[in-house]
Amino acid sequence: MFRRTISAVATAVFTLLWAAPPAKAGATMDAVLARGELVCGINTGFIGFSYPNERGEWKGLDVDLCRGLAAALFGDPQKVRFVPLTPSTRFTAVTSGEVDVLFRNSTETMLRDVTLGLRAITPYFYDGHSFMVAASSGINKAVELDGATICLLQGTTNEQITADFFRRNNLSFTPVVFERSEQARDALKAGRCDSFGSDVGNLAAVRLSMEDPSAWKILDERLSKEPYGPFVRRGDDEWYDVVRWYVNALFQAEESGITAANVEQIAASTNDADLRRLLGVTPELGKALKLDPKWVVNAIKAVGNYGEMFERNLGRNSPLGLPRGLNEQWTKGGLIYALPMR
Amino acid sequence: MTATRLHDRTTQALRTKRPGRRWSWRDPALRGVVWQVLVVGAVLVAVGWLAVNTHQNLMSRRIASGFGFLGSESGLPIGEHLISYAPTDTYFRALLVGSLNTLRVAVSGILLATILGTAIGLARLSRNWLLAKFAAVYVEALRNLPLLLHLLLIYALLQALPPPRAALNPLAGIYLSNRGLVLPILEWAPAHGWCLAALALGVAGTFAYGRWARWRQAKDGQPRRIAPVALVLIAGLPTLAAIATDAPLSTVWPELRGFNFRGGVSLSPEYFALLLGLVLYTAAFIAEIVRAGVLSVRKGQWEAAQALGLPRSLILRKIVLPQALRVIIPPLINQYLNLTKNSSLAVAIGFQDIVSVANTTINQTGQAIEGIAIVMAVYLTISLSISLFMNWYNRRTAWAER
Numbered sequence: 079m080f081r082r083t084i085s086a087v088a089t090a091v092f093t094l095l096w097a098a099p100p101a102k103a104g105a106t107m108d109a110v111l112a113r114g115e116l117v118c119g120i121n122t123g124f125i126g127f128s129y130p131n132e133r134g135e136w137k138g139l140d141v142d143l144c145r146g147l148a149a150a151l152f153g154d155p156q157k158v159r160f161v162p163l164t165p166s167t168r169f170t171a172v173t174s175g176e177v178d179v180l181f182r183n184s185t186e187t188m189l190r191d192v193t194l195g196l197r198a199i200t201p202y203f204y205d206g207h208s209f210m211v212a213a214s215s216g217i218n219k220a221v222e223l224d225g226a227t228i229c230l231l232q233g234t235t236n237e238q239i240t241a242d243f244f245r246r247n248n249l250s251f252t253p254v255v256f257e258r259s260e261q262a263r264d265a266l267k268a269g270r271c272d273s274f275g276s277d278v279g280n281l282a283a284v285r286l287s288m289e290d291p292s293a294w295k296i297l298d299e300r301l302s303k304e305p306y307g308p309f310v311r312r313g314d315d316e317w318y319d320v321v322r323w324y325v326n327a328l329f330q331a332e333e334s335g336i337t338a339a340n341v342e343q344i345a346a347s348t349n350d351a352d353l354r355r356l357l358g359v360t361p362e363l364g365k366a367l368k369l370d371p372k373w374v375v376n377a378i379k380a381v382g383n384y385g386e387m388f389e390r391n392l393g394r395n396s397p398l399g400l401p402r403g404l405n406e407q408w409t410k411g412g413l414i415y416a417l418p419m420r
Numbered sequence: 421m422t423a424t425r426l427h428d429r430t431t432q433a434l435r436t437k438r439p440g441r442r443w444s445w446r447d448p449a450l451r452g453v454v455w456q457v458l459v460v461g462a463v464l465v466a467v468g469w470l471a472v473n474t475h476q477n478l479m480s481r482r483i484a485s486g487f488g489f490l491g492s493e494s495g496l497p498i499g500e501h502l503i504s505y506a507p508t509d510t511y512f513r514a515l516l517v518g519s520l521n522t523l524r525v526a527v528s529g530i531l532l533a534t535i536l537g538t539a540i541g542l543a544r545l546s547r548n549w550l551l552a553k554f555a556a557v558y559v560e561a562l563r564n565l566p567l568l569l570h571l572l573l574i575y576a577l578l579q580a581l582p583p584p585r586a587a588l589n590p591l592a593g594i595y596l597s598n599r600g601l602v603l604p605i606l607e608w609a610p611a612h613g614w615c616l617a618a619l620a621l622g623v624a625g626t627f628a629y630g631r632w633a634r635w636r637q638a639k640d641g642q643p644r645r646i647a648p649v650a651l652v653l654i655a656g657l658p659t660l661a662a663i664a665t666d667a668p669l670s671t672v673w674p675e676l677r678g679f680n681f682r683g684g685v686s687l688s689p690e691y692f693a694l695l696l697g698l699v700l701y702t703a704a705f706i707a708e709i710v711r712a713g714v715l716s717v718r719k720g721q722w723e724a725a726q727a728l729g730l731p732r733s734l735i736l737r738k739i740v741l742p743q744a745l746r747v748i749i750p751p752l753i754n755q756y757l758n759l760t761k762n763s764s765l766a767v768a769i770g771f772q773d774i775v776s777v778a779n780t781t782i783n784q785t786g787q788a789i790e791g792i793a794i795v796m797a798v799y800l801t802i803s804l805s806i807s808l809f810m811n812w813y814n815r816r817t818a819w820a821e822r
Contacts, residue, residue, distance in 0.1 A: 166779040170788050173481060194786030195481030225678040227599060230497070232767075232776060233783030238495040241507035252680070253497040254690065255780075256770045265770070268579035269598050270689065272679045312481040 106310070106317035107368070110178055115157045118144035119177035122162040122258060125283035126391050126398040127183050136160050139391040140181040142381045143202065143308070143325070147179065149380035150324050150373040164257050166233030169194050172309050179321055180309040183279070185235045190309075197318050200325045201307040202384070204404035204413055205277040206300030207239045210285060213295045215272070220299050224249040229262040229271035231255070239302045240275045259284060277304045282398050320367050327374045329416035330356060331383035333407055338382040341375055356419050363419060384414065474789070489785045490515070496780050498772050500688055511781055518777030519798045525691065525773065526760040526802060529698040533759060534752075536699060537706025542736070544711050555707065563704035567762055570701050575693040575769045584680055593673050593684070601687040602674040611667035618661035622653040629653070690771035694763065702759045709751045713744035745817045753810040757803050764799075774798050 110116055120128035120140050128138040141160065148158035161177050168184060171177050173195040184190075185205075186198035209228070211217045220243065228251050230237050237255065244251050254271055256262045263284045266274045274284065281296045288294055308321050331337075334353060336344055345357040354360050358371035370376065381387055385407070392400045406412025445451060478485050490512040497507050501517045502524060544555035562570070579598050582588060587597035593604035606612070626649065633644040662669075674684030717740045725735040766773040774795055782791035 166783045169783060169786060173483065173786070173788075189784075190786075192482070193484060195478070195483035196786075223679075225680055225682070227680060233780045237497060237780065238507070238784075241495055241497040245507065251497075253499045254688075254770050255497075255499070255772055255776065257767055257779075261770065265579065269583040270579050 106178055106314045107320060110151065110317075114152070115159050116144065116148045116151060116179070117159050117161060117177045118147070119161050119163045119168055119171050119180040119182050120144065121182050122164060123260060124183060124280060125286055126279065126396060126400070127283070128160075128162070128181075137391070139203065139387055140183060142387045142391065143181045143328075144179075146328065146377040146381040146387075147321065147324050150327075150369060150377040151320075153370060153372070153376045155380035164233075165231050166257065168233075169196060169309070172196055172311055175311065178310070178317070183277070183306045184309060185277075185304045186307045187235065195312050196309045197312050199308045199310065199318065199322045200329075201305035201413075202325055202328075203279070203306040205279045205304040205306060207236055207275065207302040207304060208278050208281060208300055209273045209275050209297045210266070210281045210294055211273045211297065213293050217273075218297065220297055220301065221247055221249065223251065223273055225251065226272035227252040227254060227270070229254050229256060229265050229274045231259060231262060231276065232257050234276070235302065235304065236275050236277065243301050263287060279392070279398075279400065282400060286397055316368070320369065323363075323367060323419070324373075324377065326416050327356065327377065327419060328384040328387070329407075329414050330419050331374065331378050332385040332414070333409065333416055336378055336383055337386055338379055341378045345375055352418075352420065478789075483786050485787070485790070487790055489781075489787055489790070494781070494784075496777070496784070498777065500691060500772065511785070514777050515774065515781065515794060515798075518772060518774040521691075521771070522760075522763055522766075522773040522775075522798065523802060525694055525698065525763050525766070525771070529695055529702070529759050529763065530756050530806075532695070532699045533702040533706055533755070537703035537755075538710050540703055540707035541710030542714070544707060545714055559704045559707050562700055563708075567697060567701045568765055568768060571693060571697040571765055571769050574697050575689065578689040578693055581689075584676055587676075587681075593671070595674060595676075595681060597681075598689065599680055599686070600689050600692065602681045602684050603686070604671045604673045605683075605685045607668070607670045607672050609668050611662070611665040614661045614665045615658045615667055618657040619654065622655075622657040625653040625657075626650040688771075690766070690769050693769050694766050694771050697765075698759050698762060701762075702755055705755050705758075706752065709748055709755065710744070713748035714740055716747045717743045742817070746814075749810065749814045749817060753807060753814070756806050756810065760802055760806065761799060 120136065120138075123129050124138065124140075126138055128136055128140040131137050144158050144160065145155035149155040151157070161171065163171050163177075163180075163182060168180055168182050169190070172180050183203070183205075186201055190196060191198040209220055209223060211223075217223065228240060230240060230253050232255050237253070240251070240253070254262075254265060256265065259276075259280065262271070262274050262276075265271050266284075267288065274281065276284070278296060278300070285291045285294045285296065308325065310318055310321055331341075334356070336353070336357070341357065344353060345359060348354055348357070348359070351360075355363055357375050358364050358373065361371035364371035364373050367373070382390070388402065388405060389395055392398050393402065402410075402412060404413045406414060408415040443450065475485070491510055493508055494511045494514040495507050496514055498505055498514060498517050500521060502520045503513075503517060505513060505517045540555045540558055543551045544559065546552045546555070581596060581598040584595075584597045584599050587595040587599075587602075589595055595602040626646070629649050630646050633646060637643055661667075672683045674681040674686070714736075721739055721743065722735060725739045730739070763773060764775045767776050767779070770776075778791045778795045782788045785791070
């Protein structure tokens with residue numbers, strides 16, 4: 079009787095010691111496929127990037143990027159679970175494995191890429207830091223904000239950029255640091271802050287959510303470069319490849335004129351070797367990523383190419399009405415440049 | 421089993437009272453040792469496995485570990501700081517500033533909540549119907565709403581105050597706006613050091629006089645008024661020192677310049693909302709503790725004191741409260757600790773306490789384990805200090821049972 083118990087305990091201890099080697103980073107892809115859904119980290123509420131609409135469905139560029147990735151993996155854009163994250167919890171959520179990938183308007187910087195246990199992938203939105211002030215304040219330049227109280231978001235690059243800017247110009251300011259964008263907006267509206275410092279896309283969304291958007295203005299200056307890109311956990315090259323080339327494929331699709339409407343037709347009829355590869359008529363790209371050869375077709379059918387996603391969520395026909403600007407294709411003077419997919 | 425055999429066994433057991441280690445499962449001592457070794461071993465293996473696993477994962481993701489980051493420049497702006505701080509300072513200093521902000525709200529919160537809670541608790545026992553009912557409504561209303569709700573409500577109310585340009589100005593130099601409360605402040609001069617020293621001397625003198633007065637009263641039964649002496653010592657000595665050292669009495673008046681008030685000392689709405697929320701909420705609990713403590717003193721004590729002709733306020737102060745304290749203090753410690761830990765809700769209203777600063781630090785350095793460990797260490801230090809002090813005070817007020 080006792081011998082049996084002892085041996086059971088011993089087995090348990092040995093199992094713990096030997097049979098359960100430390101969980102290694104890697105095999106994210108296997109885990110995602112086995113789970114049958116992608117877990118995607120998004121913003122808690124940011125018009126144009128990720129926000130729930132009146133029916134409680136998540137909408138926005140970041141959300142579409144998640145759905146497209148789910149479509150590329152499973153052939154079904156619905157096989158994705160969204161995890162809304164605040165600025166200060168987003169990266170920990172990726173490193174701890176709570177989410178598989180972060181599409182959450184996050185700026186890529188060298189130290190984030192190298193020291194946070196993350197990998198920053200192809201930027202998909204180029205933005206810059208600015209300040210929003212009341213239109214009636216008469217402020218036109220950032221240097222006129224000397225002595226102002228400025229609302230900021232905890233754990234963003236904007237915190238450091240604002241501090242650096244004021245230090246460089248020998249000016250002073252009082253920060254009020256909030257966890258969520260809505261709190262900062264309310265504080266700005268109530269007059270607790272003279273200004274809200276954030277990326278222009280975010281400011282545009284906040285401005286739109288004000289009762290009278292025309293009462294607020296965003297300064298023309300851009301104090302920083304804020305390239306948003308997806309983030310994945312460090313140490314899993316396979317998964318990194320999937321996310322990297324998925325974003326690249328969306329860029330390439332726009333450049334090649336492939337849209338949600340015509341993708342099937344082009345795939346069926348094209349003689350172009352590059353397009354045949356991209357659309358999986360010849361299966362080497364999908365095979366290299368261990369994906370369905372139709373991975374790009376599935377993604378484009380679900381969410382469209384990069385340009386379609388941009389126009390739908392941020393562009394002229396959307397509430398935000400942002401110009402393409404730097405986010406235009408390289409052929410039209412922008413920075414969106416797909417690497418050759420061959 | 422016959423009686424003889426039983427007897428034999430007992431004597432045998434007595435004879436072999438301390439047997440040598442028998443290598444058999446029937447030996448309870450050996451079984452005990454084996455089980456303990458196994459349990460401790462399993463715990464050690466589990467802890468070791470966790471450590472190795474964490475270390476490997478951190479290594480494979482190239483996340484630095486250790487506290488080296490504390491020495492590098494933080495770059496994060498902090499609105500309120502008790503010690504001088506700039507974004508060029510290190511993470512260590514930023515976290516220190518955050519800890520001091522936590523401590524600042526916890527200490528003032530504990531003091532104010534104790535005063536308010538005691539007042540409400542006594543009011544609830546008052547013979548004045550209106551006062552007692554008001555206190556009861558206060559307690560029931562405030563302790564049954566979540567603290568977060570209090571904070572958000574108070575903060576929203578404070579934000580509804582007029583902007584700085586239209587600030588309320590109840591007294592000269594005092595401005596109340598949605599940027600907070602601004603007060604004038606004396607311009608610091610070295611001579612003021614002497615005034616502070618005189619003040620300390622005055623307080624010490626009052627304390628000594630109080631003890632002397634009690635000692636005399638024990639001898640001749642004459643009560644002596646302490647208030648006049650206290651006034652002379654506490655107010656008179658610093659004034660005398662100010663005149664003697666010719667201390668300048670120039671005041672820095674806050675004035676509206678540009679966006680905000682410059683000069684003077686200011687209380688931010690974030691700090692004020694947090695402090696007020698914590699005080700109002702915790703006071704409701706403290707009131708009940710005080711009420712329970714007072715009710716725990718037997719009615720005979722009141723009656724005996726009344727029979728001696730003591731006035732009600734004196735009975736409360738000299739007879740009832742000292743006895744009630746031993747019931748009040750242990751649960752009071754809990755409330756103090758709760759208040760301290762609840763101050764971490766500061767994040768919800770934008771007050772930069774230790775949690776807020778640590779959050780940004782974790783986000784910038786990626787060192788979540790170290791960041792959380794620092795937050796835990798800070799709260800643990802503050803809480804244990806409160807515990808130690810209050811336990812000491814509890815022992816002091818406890819009855820010496822004879």
